[in-house]
Amino acid sequence: MISKNVLTKYFEYINYISENTHKLTIKETLTKEEFILQNLACLTEEVWEVSAEIRKFTKMSFNKTKIDNFKFSDLEEEIVDVLNTILILAKAVWIDNLDEAINRKIKKNNDRGY
Numbered sequence: 001m002i003s004k005n006v007l008t009k010y011f012e013y014i015n016y017i018s019e020n021t022h023k024l025t026i027k028e029t030l031t032k033e034e035f036i037l038q039n040l041a042c043l044t045e046e047v048w049e050v051s052a053e054i055r056k057f058t059k060m061s062f063n064k065t066k067i068d069n070f071k072f073s074d075l076e077e078e079i080v081d082v083l084n085t086i087l088i089l090a091k092a093v094w095i096d097n098l099d100e101a102i103n104r105k106i107k108k109n110n111d112r113g114y
Contacts, residue, residue: 039089042088046082050082053075
C-alpha cells in the first residue's frame with residue numbers, strides 16, 4: 001500500500017511538521033495542551049473535508065457543479081491529510097513509536113475475528 005521508501009520520506013515530513021508547527025501557525029507559542037487541541041481540531045476539519053469529497057465521489061452532494069468537478073486526486077489528498085494529522089496528534093501526545101500499538105491492535109482485531 002505504501003512503499004518503504006515513501007514511508008521513510010513521509011515520516012521525515014511528519015517529524016518536520018510536528019517540530020516546526022510553531023513556525024507554521026499564526027500563534028507561535030503553543031502550550032503542550034494547545035498543541036494537542038489544535039491537532040484535534042485539525043483532525044475534525046480534515047475528516048469533514050474527506051466527507052465532502054466522499055459526497056462528491058458518491059454523487060450524494062446537493063451541488064451538481066461540485067459533483068461534476070470532482071477529482072479522485074482531491075479525495076486521495078484529503079485522506080492523506082487525515083493520516084498526517086493523526087500522526088502529528090500521536091506525536092503531540094508523546095507516542096513516538098506506533099509499532100507496539102499497531103501490533104497490539106492487529107492482535108486484538110485478529111482475536112476478534114477481523
